[in-house]
Amino acid sequence: xxxxxxxxxxxxxxxxxxxxxxxxxxxxxxxxxxxxxxxxxxxxxxxxxxxxxxxxxxxxxxxxxxxxxxxxxxxxxxxxxxxxxxxxxxxxxxxxxxxxxxxxxxxxxxxxxxxxxxxxxxxxxxxxxxxxxxxxxxxxxxxxxxxxxxxxxxxxxxxxxxxxxxxxxxxxxxxxxxxxxxxxxxxxxxxxxxxxxxxxxxxxxxxxxxxxxxxxxxxxxxxxxxxxxxxxxxxxxxxxxxxxxxxxxxxxxxxxxxxxxxxxxxxxxxxxxxxxxxxxxxxxxxxxxxxxxxxxxxxxxxxxxxxxxxxxxxxxxxxxxxxxxxxxxxxxxxxxxxxxxxxxxxxxxxxxxxxxxxxxxxxxxxxxxxxxxxxxxxxxxxxxxxxxxxxxxxxxxxxxxxxxxxxxxxxxxxxxxxxxxxxxxxxxxxxxxxxxxxxxxxxxxxxxxxxxxxxxxxxxxxxxxxxxxxxxxxxxxxxxxxxxxxxxxxxxxxxxxxxxxxxxxxxxxxxxxxxxxxxxxxxxxxxxxxxxxxxxxxxxxxxxxxxxxxxxxxxxxxxxxxxxxxxxxxxxxxxxxxxxxxxxxxxxxxxxxxxxxxxxxxxxxxxxxxxxxxxxxxxxxxxxxxxxxxxxxxxxxxxxxxxxxxxxxxxxxxxxxxxxxxxxxxxxxxxxxxxxxxxxxxxxxxxxxxxxxxxxxxxxxxxxxxxxxxxxxxxxxxxxxxxxxxxxxxxxxxxxxxxxxxxxxxxxxxxxxxxxxxxxxxxxxxxxxxxx
Amino acid sequence: xxxxxxxxxxxxxxxxxxxxxxxxxxxxxxxxxxxxxxxxxxxxxxxxxxxxxxxxxxxxxxxxxxxxxxxxxxxxxxxxxxxxxxx
Numbered sequence: 001x002x003x004x005x006x007x008x009x010x011x012x013x014x015x016x017x018x019x020x021x022x023x024x025x026x027x028x029x030x031x032x033x034x035x036x037x038x039x040x041x042x043x044x045x046x047x048x049x050x051x052x053x054x055x056x057x058x059x060x061x062x063x064x065x066x067x068x069x070x071x072x073x074x075x076x077x078x079x080x081x082x083x084x085x086x087x088x089x090x091x092x093x094x095x096x097x098x099x100x101x102x103x104x105x106x107x108x109x110x111x112x113x114x115x116x117x118x119x120x121x122x123x124x125x126x127x128x129x130x131x132x133x134x135x136x137x138x139x140x141x142x143x144x145x146x147x148x149x150x151x152x153x154x155x156x157x158x159x160x161x162x163x164x165x166x167x168x169x170x171x172x173x174x175x176x177x178x179x180x181x182x183x184x185x186x187x188x189x190x191x192x193x194x195x196x197x198x199x200x201x202x203x204x205x206x207x208x209x210x211x212x213x214x215x216x217x218x219x220x221x222x223x224x225x226x227x228x229x230x231x232x233x234x235x236x237x238x239x240x241x242x243x244x245x246x247x248x249x250x251x252x253x254x255x256x257x258x259x260x261x262x263x264x265x266x267x268x269x270x271x272x273x274x275x276x277x278x279x280x281x282x283x284x285x286x287x288x289x290x291x292x293x294x295x296x297x298x299x300x301x302x303x304x305x306x307x308x309x310x311x312x313x314x315x316x317x318x319x320x321x322x323x324x325x326x327x328x329x330x331x332x333x334x335x336x337x338x339x340x341x342x343x344x345x346x347x348x349x350x351x352x353x354x355x356x357x358x359x360x361x362x363x364x365x366x367x368x369x370x371x372x373x374x375x376x377x378x379x380x381x382x383x384x385x386x387x388x389x390x391x392x393x394x395x396x397x398x399x400x401x402x403x404x405x406x407x408x409x410x411x412x413x414x415x416x417x418x419x420x421x422x423x424x425x426x427x428x429x430x431x432x433x434x435x436x437x438x439x440x441x442x443x444x445x446x447x448x449x450x451x452x453x454x455x456x457x458x459x460x461x462x463x464x465x466x467x468x469x470x471x472x473x474x475x476x477x478x479x480x481x482x483x484x485x486x487x488x489x490x491x492x493x494x495x496x497x498x499x500x501x502x503x504x505x506x507x508x509x510x511x512x513x514x515x516x517x518x519x520x521x522x523x524x525x526x527x528x529x530x531x532x533x534x535x536x537x538x539x540x541x542x543x544x545x546x547x548x549x550x551x552x553x554x555x556x557x558x559x560x561x562x563x564x565x566x567x568x569x570x571x572x573x574x575x576x577x578x579x580x581x582x583x584x585x586x587x588x589x590x591x592x593x594x595x596x597x598x599x600x601x602x603x604x605x606x607x608x609x610x611x612x613x614x615x616x617x618x619x620x621x622x623x624x625x626x627x628x629x630x631x632x633x634x635x636x637x638x639x640x641x642x643x644x645x646x647x648x649x650x651x652x653x654x655x656x657x658x659x660x661x662x663x664x665x666x667x668x669x670x671x672x673x674x675x676x677x678x679x680x681x682x683x684x685x686x687x688x689x690x691x692x693x694x695x696x697x698x699x700x701x702x703x704x705x706x707x708x709x710x711x712x713x714x715x716x717x718x719x720x721x722x723x724x725x726x727x728x729x730x731x732x733x734x735x736x737x738x739x740x741x742x743x744x745x746x747x748x749x750x751x752x753x754x755x756x757x758x759x760x761x762x763x764x765x766x767x768x769x770x771x772x
Numbered sequence: 773x774x775x776x777x778x779x780x781x782x783x784x785x786x787x788x789x790x791x792x793x794x795x796x797x798x799x800x801x802x803x804x805x806x807x808x809x810x811x812x813x814x815x816x817x818x819x820x821x822x823x824x825x826x827x828x829x830x831x832x833x834x835x836x837x838x839x840x841x842x843x844x845x846x847x848x849x850x851x852x853x854x855x856x857x858x859x
Contacts, residue, residue, distance in 0.1 A: 249818070253820075281839060313819055318825045495835060
């Protein structure tokens, strides 16, 4: 199974050493050149059999469980394992191969990781989003490793003429204990390749107590050294001979287009070679480019200078009056009127009327931009009916499909090479920048790099939606919550591909609205209309951010109203340990997972609250001006609770001395990566809560860079972030890690600010609200 | 089959050297001015036609159903995908 790289086919990646990119052409070429690797075979796909059911097989192209696709063993014993997901900081291209290595008894020091190209027929689904990679691929990767191990053991047994039951793979060798014979994986590779792949159903997986790597957290990510020393290669590092450099002036208003342009001054800029209008598609058009005017140059800097010299008259179209201030008022008005009922238990109207007290909270969250440190960039080389792309994309298979459609060529003629991503956060699930490069390369007959600047990223991306969440909670005389009405008003992501969208889609409603787990007799969730006037897209944690902000802030408000401790109030609302029944919810979306495998289990939610309270010292004494806040949330089928300690000085300056988070993500692979993800979400959560706001005036985004859309710097970062991981039960399926840390951060922070100052913040970002 | 490791290594090395040489000449060596990466908030040469559209509301959609068959199909497929799979 030779899938080592033939570097001649990896232009742009010549400096990659440990992590290489795999294209199908190079695989075939490599087989022909080297030929000595084993387990090489025609590609065959098989649906994964899993001990617990997940939604993996319902994803496009499902899962592929075949060691011949994912594993190569060289005669020298080096094992190469393909990572078919994209690396954007989660460590996934280490974690998934590590699972294979664990099961096949490979010595990690003799393992090399290769990045797969985009090919979902071959590798299975490649959408690196939705916090799905480990939860969908833990079992398939174990099965791949176990298959490879079984083939090696079978080959060794045949060579020695002993029953296969008498041999065992141990640390890169197969051992026959009775005779003391042992043979390395490299020496067995050719024979093992001749063995048939065992049936998944008959595989014997390792006993978890024998794991050497999984769950230990002692393996560094394969990219660590390169990232640390600046040697990692991102999309912008790809350079091809004869490559042109392009930037594009895109319509500043969603749905706008070029009315006229004059490129004469741009052409005078040294290095600029061409100015041309590029095609856009009327909005909404999924992830198709916006169009505009491209400046082609000998380097990116010249292209940017040329773009600055363009004279363009835009036709802003139907969204030319989009104004964030006015639209917020519209959202608030909508939230105060009945909307589409999406969950109903009991009689909330009657319960609110009969309540001793009703607490109302209205929470606003503006649009947000992803601002991954690496802005979108792509290189394309289109020759005739063939295209090759190099880009930091979260969805390699989707990119391949969309580029092929945009060029009007067969998907098999498109190769998508996935570079390291300098952050993704959902932005790079949309491949518009790769399509732009492909269209320009086709037009120019040369390789083209399209580079987005930070301003392009902020102003022409796919933003997190804007929302108003209104919650009315009715209390009886004892302070028990008897009624809960939550209206959520926000433009839907579906508006990116459905012009008539006025309501949120089931997958958005299922993120903290209809799946609210509190034990309350009368519950009603409503979704009033909200038309979109900008491109809305997936953003790390998606709708969970505004929902957790609202629900968990309301918990704090209820605690204050009833003179109770926040944690006590939270646990009372969560109620008894139980599996939540949501029979009244039509089309309940459970992150794509079957409810039997991943139900809403309030015992697990209670447990993370108790754990973080215990470890995080809930109730401890804090200095004057400090406060503690707590919040808990289930998202991406994981459970998480966070305590934030804040300090607010007499001028309103906010600092965060300490964050404590407990997470129950089921069975896990690498606790070190869980810790790093939670630390990252504390940074991101604090950035968004303090500063995050994208606003519109006359249809145009008013921000452009980190001066007006700041991310926190080191002096603002939490001084300490502690992470506590709930040990998994023996049969607990894995769940999400990359996203769940974000949603509870803001409400824990806001509850802490209230504890410190008595000020309740209901609109984010915090900005200067504490200075008043 | 047994690979000729030496031949393969030589092949790899020569390919890498060749590619590095080509890459070195691909971009002009002098970096652009630092100000070139900081464009003005509103590019001075860009303006908009007078806009007669109504104010943006929560109830009136402004998108347009695509007439391009390819995009129409893309939109329909993506809608179906998120309706059933969430993404």
